[in-house]
Amino acid sequence: MHICIQWHDWFYQETDASSVDSASAATRRRRPRDRRRPPAAPPTPSTPQRISTEELAEALRxxxxxxxxxxxxxxxxEIKPTSTKAVVYINPPPRPRPLQLTTWDVNAPEFVPGGSQSDSGRGSWGSTPRSDSDEEADAVEHLCVRCxxxxxxxxxxEYLVEETCAYHWGRVCGSDSRYTCCNSTLGSKGCSTARFHVWSGTRPGMNGPLEGYVRARSPKGGVYALDAEMCYTTAGLELASIAVIAADGRLVYxxxxxxSSPVVDHNTRFSGIxxxxxxxxxKTLRDVQNDILGFVGSDTILIGHALDxxxxxxxxxxxxxxxxxxLYPHSxxxxxxxxxxxxxxxxxxRSVQRGSAGHSPLEDARAAMDLVLLKVHEERANRTRLSNQLPMLQPYDPLISSA
Ligand SMILES: [Zn+2]
Ligand SMILES: [Zn+2]
Incomplete structure (x- = not known):
């Protein structure tokens, strides 16, 4: 039996080396990589002609x-209604590696290492200083999401110790638990190295209250698919690229x-950045938030894959x-x-995220939108089929009529 542990999806979002374009200009221009894509893929289920945005919104309710x-x-x-302070609960990711440093308590309100190390229990990743020395009194612990x-x-x-990060960029796959990057076995020494360890910016359990959040205040309607790509900075994963498309596949933004913080690793393999x-x-994050709130209202339906x-x-x-x-849960x-x-x-x-240049937010947003359209069209087709299975109830019978 093949079991793929896809915990990287928790952290690594899909990406593209995109530029700051106006929506209209970018809509008319296709990137070179798009043109190189093999034309063998079957037609996508994107059928905007057959469903209006209003109908789609209703079907998605x-x-x-x-x-x-x-x-x-x-x-x-939000912490409370109308607040722009946020809280986030992060589930502990499944750990494919055999040498677990800690245990995970899903129900813990705040993540605390399980005590398997010499840690006295004072440590709490991303929150509590561990040392009383002058030099390290301000230190916080983070878990490297790669190694x-x-x-x-x-x-x-600032890093207290400069330590090389040796990691596998691939997933653990197959009955013999091998990494997809180098085919070595689970727990083997990483096949890739980076100068620094990196963290996600959140920790398992409760995170917050978090500042800097925005929200739409008035309704604007519409259905859009969104995809963002992130880089690793000293503050964790930060937004580096974003694409938003409409239901007909048109690039909107x-x-x-x-x-905002110094970039530690561009995460190019996954982000494309x-x-x-x-x-x-x-543009800064604040600029992009303002741009997005220009067309996303409180009632606008946003679509994405792992949109959290x-x-x-x-x-x-x-x-x-x-x-x-x-919409398409794991088995x-x-x-x-x-x-x-x-x-x-x-x-x-359709093949996405196959290129060596990293993910494309535009390609991934379109894939998410098409997956949603596929579901909607399947549901509509099922309803039609069901209603057609009840011919006796129909007031008009064409066979009788033509006789
Ligand atoms: Zn590897
Ligand atoms: Zn590391």
Whole structure:
């Protein structure tokens, strides 16, 4: 039996080396990589001619995530009504590696290491100083999301020790638990190295209250799919690129974003963001939030794959969301999630996230939208089929009429 542990999806979001374009200009221009894509993929189920935005919004209403579900999935929620302070609950990710440093308590309100180390229990990743010495009094512990090591930084984001991060960038797959990057076995020394460890910016359990969040105040309607790409900074994962598309696949918004903290790793393999991309980014997170709130209203339905990651990076509080992770759940149930790549290949017959240049937020947003449209069209077709199975109840019989 093949079991793929796809915990990287918790952290690594899909990406693109995009530029800051006006929506209209970018809509007319296709990127070179798009043109290189093999034309073999079957037609996508994107059928905007047959369903209006209003009809789509209505059809999606049963699929909107409840606040309870959003909370369980790691979406940012407001502390209290109308507040822009957020709280986030992060489930401990499944750990594929055999050498676990700690145990995880899913129900713990705040993450605390399990005591398997020499830690006296004072440590709490990302929150509590561990040392009383002058030098390290301000230190916080973080878990490296690539190699699982615990490392320490000052609260200002300076590394206390410069230590090489040796990690596997691939997933653990197959009955013999091998990494997809190098085919070595679970627990083997990492096949890739980086200068620093990196962390996600959140820790398992409760996070918050978090500042800097925004929310739409008035209704504007509409249905959009959104995808963001992130880089690792000293403050964790930060937004670096974003694309928003309409239901007909039209690009509505696309921008690079300057992270607010120093970039530690561009995460290019997954984000597609190269140093030279961010060098020409002009917009800040606040700029992008303002742009997004120009067309996203309180009732606008936002679609995405693991959209919780995107909304945390965008620092957007939004309650009308459809997540393809929930729409197409993992066969072994939550919190496991199917990857966008697997869903696209299986259901859309389309390859995404295959290029060596990293993910494309535009491509991934389109895949999420098409997966949602596929579900809506399937449901409509099922309803039509059911109603056609009751011919006796129909007032008009064409056979009799033509006789
Ligand atoms: Zn490897
Ligand atoms: Zn590391």
């Amino acid at each position: 049963p699929h909107l995530l409840s606040p309870k579900r959003m909370w369980a999935m790691g979406y940012p929620l 699982d090591k615990i490392f320490r930084m000052t609260r200002e984001g 696309k921008s690079l974003v300057k992270p 190269r140093p030279r991309d961010l060098a020409r980014a002009t 990651n995107d909304l945390r990076a965008l620092k957007l509080l939004h309650s009308a969301v459809v997540d393809t992770c929930a 072994r149930g939550f919190p496991l999630r199917r990857s966008l790549r697997a869903l696209s290949e299986e259901l859309l017959g």
